[in-house]
Amino acid sequence: MGLAVTELDLRDFRSYESCRLSGLGRLTLLVGPNAVGKTNVVEALQLCTAISSFRNPKPAHLVRMGASSAWAKVTLEDEFRHLELELRVSDEGKGYLLNGKKRTGASCKGLLPAVLFCPDDLDLVKGSSSVRRHQLDSLGSQVSSGYRAVLRDYEKIVQQKNRYLKEQASWDFLVAINEVLARVGAQLFILRARLVGELAPYVTENYAEIASGRDVVTLALVPSWEQDSDPRPVDEFRLERNQVEALILEALSRRQFEERERRRCLVGPHADKIMFFLEGGDASVFASQGQQRSIVLALKMAEVMLVRDRLGQTPVLLLDDVMSELDSDRRSAFMSGIPFGVQTFVTATNLGYFEKELIADADVVSLNTEDGSRLLRFKWDGRRTKGR
Numbered sequence: 001m002g003l004a005v006t007e008l009d010l011r012d013f014r015s016y017e018s019c020r021l022s023g024l025g026r027l028t029l030l031v032g033p034n035a036v037g038k039t040n041v042v043e044a045l046q047l048c049t050a051i052s053s054f055r056n057p058k059p060a061h062l063v064r065m066g067a068s069s070a071w072a073k074v075t076l077e078d079e080f081r082h083l084e085l086e087l088r089v090s091d092e093g094k095g096y097l098l099n100g101k102k103r104t105g106a107s108c109k110g111l112l113p114a115v116l117f118c119p120d121d122l123d124l125v126k127g128s129s130s131v132r133r134h135q136l137d138s139l140g141s142q143v144s145s146g147y148r149a150v151l152r153d154y155e156k157i158v159q160q161k162n163r164y165l166k167e168q169a170s171w172d173f174l175v176a177i178n179e180v181l182a183r184v185g186a187q188l189f190i191l192r193a194r195l196v197g198e199l200a201p202y203v204t205e206n207y208a209e210i211a212s213g214r215d216v217v218t219l220a221l222v223p224s225w226e227q228d229s230d231p232r233p234v235d236e237f238r239l240e241r242n243q244v245e246a247l248i249l250e251a252l253s254r255r256q257f258e259e260r261e262r263r264r265c266l267v268g269p270h271a272d273k274i275m276f277f278l279e280g281g282d283a284s285v286f287a288s289q290g291q292q293r294s295i296v297l298a299l300k301m302a303e304v305m306l307v308r309d310r311l312g313q314t315p316v317l318l319l320d321d322v323m324s325e326l327d328s329d330r331r332s333a334f335m336s337g338i339p340f341g342v343q344t345f346v347t348a349t350n351l352g353y354f355e356k357e358l359i360a361d362a363d364v365v366s367l368n369t370e371d372g373s374r375l376l377r378f379k380w381d382g383r384r385t386k387g388r
Helices: 038-047 119-123 129-143 145-166 171-210 241-254 256-262 289-311 328-337 356-360
Strands: 004-013 016-022 027-031 069-077 082-090 093-098 101-103 114-117 217-222 273-278 316-320 344-348 363-369 376-380 384-386
Touching: 004 038, 027 038, 038 069, 038 114, 038 316, 038 344, 114 289, 119 289, 129 145, 129 171, 129 273, 129 289, 145 171, 171 217, 171 241, 171 289, 171 328, 217 289, 241 256, 273 289, 289 328
Parallel strands: 027 344, 027 363, 114 316, 316 344
Antiparallel strands: 004 016, 004 069, 069 082, 082 093, 093 101, 217 273, 363 376, 376 384
């Protein structure tokens, strides 16, 4: 299994004055009514593993009302290592410490990756392609420092070009920045295409298991220069970086007047589409709601498998309030399909969503609000009490 979270400590984080969960095992169920802080625990775990939050908060939002600072700390252990990773937050920003020494967030990424599944993800298939790009880039950034660096450079270039387009910069200036954009964009496209190529077989395989082989699903990358023609699966784009660069430059030249008119960059990896195809048709159009949800389940399991294979480290799987959004068959298929050894944290409003055998193997934390000095009380299935 590799590194796993064995302990979580929070102080003045979101709704928590303080709390401590220790002895964390393979499966933890965080159960309680809405608005008691279940998602805040998940967010703290994500910030200390994936080094990001699906809520995209400002630092001040992480600090409990009335407090001046906050921290969240996880203890990570395996057979050979004992690590303490701490997030400190104040109005000035946030920073990380690893075993007491300051580290950048980027340097902590990949130490123990995380895959998050939240209700918003259920709209991944029918939602905007920008959301799917963000999901894919977040995954790539966790498994590759090179991916993170190229993505960061590319995003800066696109921001600069958009600013110049709004300022009506000269043609010569735009041609010069297009050359840089195409060069860095080609690097990002190759990395993203490789990632999709690795992820796609897992998505197809996992969907077949969830849907009992009734349909075939394909994950595809559609480049910005191809979007006027029929989309093709990513494995048909066996291109070298110089070829991709030439294709981006040609498309930029072809659409330069349109970019001038719309005052934003229209060609490059930021405009690529990530698409799911169901039996060859666009799943956002032809898939039923049930099929779309099965595709998302297949994608999440695929992310876990890819991280495991790329890094030789199983990621933490964070499932936030998604059990109520799935029918019993999909809940059962997803939970039983989680690869062996993957440490999993699940939030839910009640235990009725889980099979008895799963509950018996889990640490159950019951969250309940109460009056007095403590905001929350933690119970482990009535067997152990963890408090402030």
